[in-house]
Amino acid sequence: MLNGYTYSQINYTVHWFCSSKMAGCLARIRRLPDGKILRVNTVHNHPPPNYVVCHDGKKENVKMIPTRSGKKFLLMLDSFTYSQINYSVRWVCSSKAQGCEARLRYYPSGEIVRVNTQHNHPPPKYICRNGVYIKL
Numbered sequence: 001m002l003n004g005y006t007y008s009q010i011n012y013t014v015h016w017f018c019s020s021k022m023a024g025c026l027a028r029i030r031r032l033p034d035g036k037i038l039r040v041n042t043v044h045n046h047p048p049p050n051y052v053v054c055h056d057g058k059k060e061n062v063k064m065i066p067t068r069s070g071k072k073f074l075l076m077l078d079s080f081t082y083s084q085i086n087y088s089v090r091w092v093c094s095s096k097a098q099g100c101e102a103r104l105r106y107y108p109s110g111e112i113v114r115v116n117t118q119h120n121h122p123p124p125k126y127i128c129r130n131g132v133y134i135k136l
């Protein structure tokens with residue numbers, strides 16, 4: 001997402017096209033491996049899509065997000081996502097592989113024990129579209 005517009009990556013290359021390309025938008029950017037963004041063309045023929053972050057209003061604001069495979073879920077709490085360990089009550093930060101030590105317990109009753117919610121990174125960016133979370 002850049003300036004409110006969303007882009008889709010083409011075949012894992014550095015080329016990203018506006019998500020409204022199908023609607024005739026010619027905007028495109030390049031995202032270099034080092035994270036730099038080249039604004040090849042950021043003139044859109046439409047306003048930015050209206051994305052809203054989901055809030056379910058529950059006390060703990062927990063969300064279960066299906067993964068791409070659809071078989072597992074990520075647990076989202078305070079904007080951070082956690083992965084379940086072997087279908088137990090233990091969940092570890094999705095960025096554990098990057099050295100984040102955050103973890104919690106989530107009981108079938110819905111109770112959450114925040115064992116450690118100190119993350120060494122910013123929360124992942126998710127958007128909610130038609131009630132479905134999409135990772136940016």
Ligand SMILES: [Zn+2]
Nearest residue numbers: 018025027044
């Ligand atoms: Zn566009």
Ligand SMILES: [Zn+2]
Nearest residue numbers: 093100102119
């Ligand atoms: Zn983390």
